[in-house]
Amino acid sequence: MTxxxxxxxxxxxxxxxGGAPRPALAEDLDVDVAVIGAGAAGLSAAWELTRAGRSVxxxxxxxxxxxxTGYTSAKLTVLHTLVYDRLRRTRGPEGARxxxxxQSEAIEHAAGIVxxxxxxxxxxxxxxxxxxxxxxxVDELRAEAVAxxxxxxxxxxxxxxGLPFSVAGAVKVTGQAQFHPVKYLLAxxxxxxxxxxxxxxxxxxxxxxxxxxxxxxxxxxxxxxxRDVVVATHYPIFDRALLFARLSPRRELVVAGTVEADRxxxxxxxxxxxxxxxVRTAPLADAGRRLLVVTGEHFTPGTxxxxxxxxxxxxxADEHFPGVERTHAWATQDIDPxxxxxxxxxxxxGAHHTYVATGFGGWGLSGGMMAGRxxxxxxxxxxxxxxxxxxxxxxxxAVREAPALLKTxxxxxxxxxxxxxxxxxxxxxxxxxxxxxxxxxxxxxAVYRDEEGALHAVSPRCTHLGCLVDFNAAERAWECPCHGSxxxxxxxxxxxxxxxxxxxxxx
Numbered sequence: 001m002t003x004x005x006x007x008x009x010x011x012x013x014x015x016x017x018g019g020a021p022r023p024a025l026a027e028d029l030d031v032d033v034a035v036i037g038a039g040a041a042g043l044s045a046a047w048e049l050t051r052a053g054r055s056v057x058x059x060x061x062x063x064x065x066x067x068x069t070g071y072t073s074a075k076l077t078v079l080h081t082l083v084y085d086r087l088r089r090t091r092g093p094e095g096a097r098x099x100x101x102x103q104s105e106a107i108e109h110a111a112g113i114v115x116x117x118x119x120x121x122x123x124x125x126x127x128x129x130x131x132x133x134x135x136x137x138v139d140e141l142r143a144e145a146v147a148x149x150x151x152x153x154x155x156x157x158x159x160x161x162g163l164p165f166s167v168a169g170a171v172k173v174t175g176q177a178q179f180h181p182v183k184y185l186l187a188x189x190x191x192x193x194x195x196x197x198x199x200x201x202x203x204x205x206x207x208x209x210x211x212x213x214x215x216x217x218x219x220x221x222x223x224x225x226x227r228d229v230v231v232a233t234h235y236p237i238f239d240r241a242l243l244f245a246r247l248s249p250r251r252e253l254v255v256a257g258t259v260e261a262d263r264x265x266x267x268x269x270x271x272x273x274x275x276x277x278x279v280r281t282a283p284l285a286d287a288g289r290r291l292l293v294v295t296g297e298h299f300t301p302g303t304x305x306x307x308x309x310x311x312x313x314x315x316x317a318d319e320h321f322p323g324v325e326r327t328h329a330w331a332t333q334d335i336d337p338x339x340x341x342x343x344x345x346x347x348x349x350g351a352h353h354t355y356v357a358t359g360f361g362g363w364g365l366s367g368g369m370m371a372g373r374x375x376x377x378x379x380x381x382x383x384x385x386x387x388x389x390x391x392x393x394x395x396x397x398a399v400r401e402a403p404a405l406l407k408t409x410x411x412x413x414x415x416x417x418x419x420x421x422x423x424x425x426x427x428x429x430x431x432x433x434x435x436x437x438x439x440x441x442x443x444x445x446a447v448y449r450d451e452e453g454a455l456h457a458v459s460p461r462c463t464h465l466g467c468l469v470d471f472n473a474a475e476r477a478w479e480c481p482c483h484g485s486x487x488x489x490x491x492x493x494x495x496x497x498x499x500x501x502x503x504x505x506x507x
Contacts, residue, residue, distance in 0.1 A: 039232065073332075
């Protein structure tokens, strides 16, 4: 791999079955449940609800599985880096057991769906590892292994792995899975539609009236009337329970390339060291080779030089897997809750028919599948043992882990105020392919100069809550560091919670 990293689409999106876009919602519609978002959580919920006999409409601003889910590393595991020892301390042993059981059952359920529907999604059973190379962190790994085993998982502490370098120690959990997430979700969507569910792409939701029934309003003016509404937009586009104060966005980079099959690492690996490094492989059509997928360099959107981060990740891959020919490079975005556990359940304390799924902290595939089953149970009136664990209305744990919440809000405040004080370069200094927030005629503008030298200006104020965006030169996008909204160089929304584009300006 060379260090001149050119960002591509993800491998999963490039190799998924094609198909014409589904039509946007053009007229009013009445259904039992409206699901906003067609990623892992939204489609899982919609599929489960359709199976439960509910009429369902899925409203997706882009394409099915083409948002965050299309850019994941695609690991299905209950080993979420270092979580069980923390849960044992903050939620008690029973909380850790419920977390492990809910995630395990979600993965087992997904395996059953793959078998039942005959989905060709490169499903492979693999062991998962969280490793460290620093001997000073071994005790931390031992504690995690004990906590994971006490939570009911097939976990152990080991010192040998399939990685091409030595480790000081690792937590190993057997019998986990990896797969092609887009192929899986497209098959789920097709089965959902075959059972009467409806999916509308290119349909941006901008309003929600809670009531009996609820009403969802789209950008185009159509209204969906539904008894229940699920908000599964990764970062919620509606904040009615102080969710924004309890969530923080995190962007992460991926480089991928082919490797000989006999150099397979035989497992799924992650380390909290080195600003995170995650490694796995995937099968290719050529049985003699596999795709090596390396993830890491997490950062807050709209901060720092993403090109340098891609270069560091590629250099790490070069060092540890020499001779790999890079084929892909992309980035993904995760949402971390301040109190460790995702938020899945009623949207706010007074909600009776509105639900949310968010804060999966980088584990949105097992989490999204868990959320689909949990939300279906809540909407259909069934009991679920872990409803309380994931309840978004929880406040006790948010208070207990208040330092994380306060840190998140301090960062938002720092960007909201500090970014307005930073110096701005002259627009004449922008080279082709670059963008920056500049001053022009007394106003701040977010200006991008394309490869032909033409300037494109938009308002730098994020349309979500007004923080200033910054330019990501590697991906050529405007990003908000406060809550993670992302926009194209023309201002169009690439990722929420913003639902409206940046205003175009003249320069």
